[in-house]
Amino acid sequence: MKRLGILFGILALVTNACGFSLLGPYKPWMTEELGYRGLHDIGGPMNLGEWYRWNLPTITYGFDQSFIDYFGQDGVGAVEEAIAILNDLPPMSQINLDDYPTDSTVVNVDAATLRYVDLKSRTLWLLLHQLGLNSPRRHTYALRSRQADAATTNYAVIRLNFDPVSFQPSTNVNGIDYTYLIFENEGHADAVEYPGTFSSSGPAVADGFLFYGEVYTGLTRDDVGGLRFLLRTNTVAVEKLPVPVSLASMPTNSGPSASSWMPDPPKPITDVINMAPRPGVDKLTFVRMSWDTNRQQFTALTNVFIDTYYTNGRPRQQTLQRVITRPDILFRARDVGAEYHCVIFAPERFSYGFVPHLWAVSDTSRWINHDDINGSSTIGGPGVIPPGATIDFGTPGRYVGLGRPSIAWPMYHWASFDRSTNPPVVFLGSNPGAMATISTAIRHDGAIASFEWTVLGVLNAYYRIESTSDFVTWSTVTTLRNVDGHIVFSEPLATPQRFYRAVQHW
Secondary structure, rough: OOEEEEEOOOOOOOOOOOOOEEEOOOOOOOHHHHOOOOOOOOEEOOOHHEEEEEEOOOOEEEHHHHHHHHHHHHHHHHHEEEEHHHHOOOOOHHHHHHHHHOOOOOHHHHHOOOOOHHHHHHHHHHHHHHOEEEEEOOOEEEEEEEEEEOOEEEEEOOOEEEOOOOOEOOOOEEOEEEEEEEEOOOOOOEEEEEOOOOOOOOHHHHHHOOOOOEEOOOHHHHHHHHHHHOOOOOOEEEEOOOOOOOOOOOOOOOOOOOOOOOOOOOOOOOOOOOOOOOOOOOOOOEEEEOOEEOEEOOOOOEEEEEEEEEEOOOOEEEEEEEOHHHOOEEEEEEEEEEEEEEEEEEEEEEEEEEEEEEEEEOOHOOEEEEHHHHOOOOOOOOOOOOOEEEEEEEEHOOOOOOOOOOOOOOEEEEOOOOOOOOEEEEEOOOOOOOOOOEEEEEEOOOOEEEEEEEEOOOOOOOEEEEEEOOOOEEEEEEEOOOOOEEEEEEEEEOOOOOEEEEEEOO
């Protein structure tokens, strides 16, 4: 194994107060060897002129039957709480960044003890990425290239985090100044950020750095600053509309103040102006599409909107409409896979199993690069984000994971909670009182092999563990009380094979 290399970064002489990072399709040099394309990454960090954004002012969303079956109306409500935070933002032209905190994270002690993951907070984080924002802390420093020979390794480090006021590269996120170390092992390197100074501020929501039981109460200053940059009317680029549209019944061709500079009445538009310089839409609005349970499909709707573009440096508008049969962002519940792990605690003592993933999101590979029509290269942006995204929430209760979470990977499950003392709502599928397998594992301690089963159930309830070899006759093995959100049953492997079930009783 190659020795671990560590390189210290040097703090900039002048630091800014905050920063945001932009998201887009990977560039060819963004390789795993340079710290990109990680497990939950959907794209790479973009430079300031290479942003991707929505140029449709209305974004539809919806929940398919799988989401409704697993999360129910409480789950729908949790996701819509996150969407309400975005809908409540004023137009970007009216945003005052000082109205937003540098830390929006609070802790629910009970949820932290039970190691629950808040559905609303994760949704808010995933939606920011679908709007074109990346993790600012992680990309405050990034590797651009690496050259190594037998004696030395050299790195080119760049900054892809930008101040939302000056738009200059920043070493700061929400008032926390960062420096970095370069870690390298087996030919893979990364510039890993860490706080250079103590601060009471917190990470941006776009960072997604939440521990169990933590909740976002809203967006931070830097999250809003990043959205303002993308959607402000001063950010202009040549863009095409990403979906088929048609003229609405009453088209116009006048800008917001056309009468002050146009001597003649505007001529009616007869064709849709597709490719043109466009400003940011200023305000995004999320609208829910209804799911028709009987027909098992979404109810189509027609969205009418005003599209602003420039001709000869002057603003024009056209009234367009699009027929929508599928949500622009679709929420689903799925088995989204897992990772295999083997953990060695001591010689001849090890555990193995699968750790389920909690989410999977459509990546940026389908985002539309408009570099070619903006007179730049054909590698970066700017570009537009088209409809058709999916956000899949994992159903870990239906998947085998790694046992003994207090030693290896902690148990986790979707829940909905806030900072109050109200008990968390736990999502276990269509039956909220049902039990869910968190993990199963075979453990070896020398010559002794044991079966271990970890089950999530009703807090403080008693469970009778029963076994059978023929699914006809069941016998009680033991009775366990769920004192901390889950129960763990373990016994040496039996011959012949036996099957187990847990039965709740009081």
